[in-house]
Amino acid sequence: MTLRILQRDVDAIVAQSRAEYPDECCGVILGPIGSDLANRLKPMVNAAHSPTFYEFDSKDLLALYREADENDEELVVIYHSHTETEAYPSRTDIAYASEPNAHYVLVSTRKELASSYELRSYRIIDGEVTEEPVEILLDW
Amino acid sequence: MSQTIEVRIPTILRPYTKNEKAVTAQGETLSELISSLDANFSGLGERLLENGELRRFINIYINDEDVRFMGGLNAPLKAGDSVTILPAVAGGCK
Numbered sequence: 001m002t003l004r005i006l007q008r009d010v011d012a013i014v015a016q017s018r019a020e021y022p023d024e025c026c027g028v029i030l031g032p033i034g035s036d037l038a039n040r041l042k043p044m045v046n047a048a049h050s051p052t053f054y055e056f057d058s059k060d061l062l063a064l065y066r067e068a069d070e071n072d073e074e075l076v077v078i079y080h081s082h083t084e085t086e087a088y089p090s091r092t093d094i095a096y097a098s099e100p101n102a103h104y105v106l107v108s109t110r111k112e113l114a115s116s117y118e119l120r121s122y123r124i125i126d127g128e129v130t131e132e133p134v135e136i137l138l139d140w
Numbered sequence: 141m142s143q144t145i146e147v148r149i150p151t152i153l154r155p156y157t158k159n160e161k162a163v164t165a166q167g168e169t170l171s172e173l174i175s176s177l178d179a180n181f182s183g184l185g186e187r188l189l190e191n192g193e194l195r196r197f198i199n200i201y202i203n204d205e206d207v208r209f210m211g212g213l214n215a216p217l218k219a220g221d222s223v224t225i226l227p228a229v230a231g232g233c234k
Contacts (some may be wrong), residue, residue: 024228024233044229048230052233052234053230053233054231055228055229058228061199061226061229062224065224082233083233089229089231096229096231098152098197098229099149099150100152
């Protein structure tokens with residue numbers, strides 16, 4: 001299934017990745033349940049504050065799911081950055097991926113890319129990774 | 141007598157609960173609650189525990205508090221408490 005994502009959100013994720021360099025950055029895009037519409041970007045704090053690992057803070061995680069529940073939303077996109085490696089899920093990413101309905105988006109802002117970036121999207125279900133096309137839109 | 145506690149189940153574990161988002165279980169402590177869950181929903185316990193300890197990348201909350209700050213498996217439960225299970229959102233480049 002294709003990921004459809006707004007240009008403004010791609011720009012914001014890339015900017016967040018650069019701002020939090022060398023740590024990995026992370027966040028979600030929420031959308032109405034079942035809609036697959038990545039509508040509301042919500043950057044999250046990387047509680048691990050690490051260049052090789054990210055983890056949502058446990059309190060933030062609970063607040064996020066409660067907020068989503070109240071708004072009848074779900075996590076349409078779960079994104080994080082790789083600041084030194086390519087935008088492909090690592091073994092760790094695959095092991096911990098636990099939202100079968102989410103698009104797992106990886107953005108790489110590694111140095112060789114200079115001012116450019118790489119953004120790719122995957123489904124990760126039961127340890128199996130499937131890359132999917134990405135369609136970047138100016139508006140829905 | 142053990143009180144009944146509501147437990148909220150994340151999407152990834154709903155195959156164990158016939159797709160129910162919330163189920164009930166009994167227990168005076170988190171450990172008892174997990175045994176009760178596993179008795180009713182076979183296999184669920186193993187997704188929460190590893191070698192008798194809480195799995196590192198599963199978060200369990202009693203009301204608003206992460207059980208890791210409440211004594212882990214010994215965390216006490218009282219009538220009216222609500223338990224939420226959420227998989228950690230985590231990963232990394234290695």
